[in-house]
Amino acid sequence: KEKEKLEKMTDEKFKQIFTLLNNLNESLDLFTKYDVDKLFDARILSVDSNYRGKGLGKEIIRRAEGVAKENNFQIVKGDATGAFSQKILISLGWELLHEMKYVDHLDESGEQIFKPSPPHQSLKIMIKMLN
Template sequence: SDKTKIYRSYHFIVDETEQPEESFRILSDSETELADNLNNQTVATNPLNMEDFEFISPIPEERYNEVIVHLRNNFFADEPLNKSLGLCEPGEPHAELEAHSLNTLHDQLSVMAVDKETDQVVAVSLNGIQFPGDIKREKDKLAKMTDEKFKQIFTLLNNLNESLDLFTKYDVDKIFDARILSVDSGYRGKGLGKEIIRRAEEVATENNFQIMKGDATGAFSQKILLSLGWKLIHELKYIDHLDENGEQIFKPPPPHQSLKIMIKKLN
């Protein structure tokens, strides 16, 4: 049997989990540590050969639809905040998420991995430019939307980012915003997510960004970013994020416990 099923890999932003929802339970610290060790062993002993993939950046417009289909099947329903609210079902379209993704693709900073054998899009890192004033404009747009679950998620992200004021903190006029990391369910836990973020870092450097930022909503994306030298600048534990009645708003499945805003300074 596959022992790694007690801690199925993967996902930013960052995030996905393959484990059936009905089997979720809170793991003890020892179980979590064991699962993490098994996951690391799997990564070490059975990695993907990155030469089997073509990494493409910027993503050409004629492949945007393939990226959206990939996200419908792998990211939209499984990202921890989306999943906790039941934002959408696997494979289903979601107008606001797709508009958000397409707007990001048009910034021409995203990276995709294509399986050379099948020509299938198997992983994407959707990256955009964030300028001062963008968050206010996003909040104004959000106020006019009718999807309350989508509004809950992006209100949280916008408010946190606004409070951090990274432009002033790091004295920059633009930020490389790593918005979505998605890996196909058949390719997870074997290094592809880390490789595609590493390549996103190259894109950011080539385009003269000084700061990369990611809102890492799940444990797996957080682990990837930490392994690449990203730094935690703010953490919000989901158990501490309550509504006006004192009820926890987001209850994503284990092992996702917090939202971490992370940055990486570039030379």
């Protein structure tokens, strides 16, 4: 189903990002690893630049965790593509499951595919177990 969505994407930049995320998540096989039949996926955390630094990102994640708990999810997962979302998840007790440095992700000709500005250096797949 995810691959069908990817094929229909017209924005090449988003298609590259979501193809990478999909492939990484498939390879990690979290359902088998944690013996669950569902997991709550927190995707694309973004706060308008006029409101950054006020704790809104952290509050969004807290509320997402609450929704996950209310719906009996045992695990939440996030694909943290930037340093700020990574910092938020770490502060809320999320654990690093997998890290891919952007300088190491190259196309067929050896060119770096994603070149985010500092301080963004890697994609981190992070999880939190819910009790």
